[in-house]
Amino acid sequence: MRRFYRRYRQAFIVLLVLVCLGVLVYVGIKTKKDLNTHIISNTYAGQAMGTALKKTLFGENETDLESVSKDIDQCLQDFEKQVSVRVDDSEVAKCNRNYAVEGVYPLSEELLGYLRREMDIYLGSKGAFSPCIRPISELWGIEDGETTVPADEEIQKTLAQCDPVNIELRDNGIVFHAEHMAIDFGAAGKGIGGDKVKKLLQNSSLTGAVVSIGGTVVTYGDKGNGKEWHVGIQDPRGEDGAVLGVVDVTGGSIISTSGDYEKYFELDGKRYHHIFDPSTGYPADSGLMSVSIISEDGFLSDALSTACFVMGLEDGMAYAKEQGVEAIFVTTDKEVYVTDGIKKQFRIQNEEYELKKK
Ligand code: ADP
Ligand code: MG
Numbered sequence: 001m002r003r004f005y006r007r008y009r010q011a012f013i014v015l016l017v018l019v020c021l022g023v024l025v026y027v028g029i030k031t032k033k034d035l036n037t038h039i040i041s042n043t044y045a046g047q048a049m050g051t052a053l054k055k056t057l058f059g060e061n062e063t064d065l066e067s068v069s070k071d072i073d074q075c076l077q078d079f080e081k082q083v084s085v086r087v088d089d090s091e092v093a094k095c096n097r098n099y100a101v102e103g104v105y106p107l108s109e110e111l112l113g114y115l116r117r118e119m120d121i122y123l124g125s126k127g128a129f130s131p132c133i134r135p136i137s138e139l140w141g142i143e144d145g146e147t148t149v150p151a152d153e154e155i156q157k158t159l160a161q162c163d164p165v166n167i168e169l170r171d172n173g174i175v176f177h178a179e180h181m182a183i184d185f186g187a188a189g190k191g192i193g194g195d196k197v198k199k200l201l202q203n204s205s206l207t208g209a210v211v212s213i214g215g216t217v218v219t220y221g222d223k224g225n226g227k228e229w230h231v232g233i234q235d236p237r238g239e240d241g242a243v244l245g246v247v248d249v250t251g252g253s254i255i256s257t258s259g260d261y262e263k264y265f266e267l268d269g270k271r272y273h274h275i276f277d278p279s280t281g282y283p284a285d286s287g288l289m290s291v292s293i294i295s296e297d298g299f300l301s302d303a304l305s306t307a308c309f310v311m312g313l314e315d316g317m318a319y320a321k322e323q324g325v326e327a328i329f330v331t332t333d334k335e336v337y338v339t340d341g342i343k344k345q346f347r348i349q350n351e352e353y354e355l356k357k358k
Contacts, residue, residue, distance in 0.1 A: 039224030191302025
């Protein structure tokens, strides 16, 4: 045997090298094929949760794309039916309408879980985020097209009534310690919807997707090219779809943006928008035009984008860092501040804006 081996050693080595090369070439071709070919994509536009819904889905065949698109629509519709204050028989609308002061109003474990997380953000943001800002939003009516400023007396009266210290979460429900209160998922609902969409995509046969629910963008997988997603950050003073910059993120990241440009009116040169400062009852005036938060957790990205917008650059940036998320702050002077973790991933595309170091 040994003699046989010695005799054919050279031939044996050449053969081995050839086999290895063959395997490498085969794996290379196969991987390339997996990366590039047979991945198709479709874009679907519609409405969900009172805002625009856009889905760009990547997968191996048309049928898969269609069916996942429908599943996403259904999932968001079901969630809206549960939490929207605009759906008369939603769990949230019924609670707001029917609760009795000091009684325990029963809520599902799911809703209580979201409310607990909202209360954590309320405490962490030192009140900048309020799970019961609803009466103030209704008084201003900006989302319904109202264009006048309510009387200050009304604002102060309403504000005193909707203080989150007047709600208490129990194991099986919620207790309100005051009348005229209301809970609302306006500031975190699209993020929770984003979490649900991400889960659905993870359990699907798709290879990649970008789904935007208003200002919340869910990314998943990749385009079939193994690369990151480039997500545009809306220019707060530009047309819808005009971007001030782009951030590269890996699939699974959820990006939510809160800004003073979504729903607003102008009066005497002043902009009145739909994100309120719970300490004043007036639209937040913190020197910011928008805040984008990037996280794997959609709830956190949406809730923190609202909280940090109200808190302003200094406090908001500190809170975002404390929560371990990445953030993009845009000031009214068109200065842009980003967290260290995305310095290399973010670039300005509109030169009216300036990236600042902090
Ligand atoms: P959008 O709804 O435009 O995506 P946000 O996520 O910032 O923007 O949520 C804004 C909504 O949140 C408002 O329409 C209102 O219902 C609610 N909201 C406004 N101010 C606050 C606040 N300080 N804390 C919690 N929710 C708020
Ligand atoms: Mg939000």
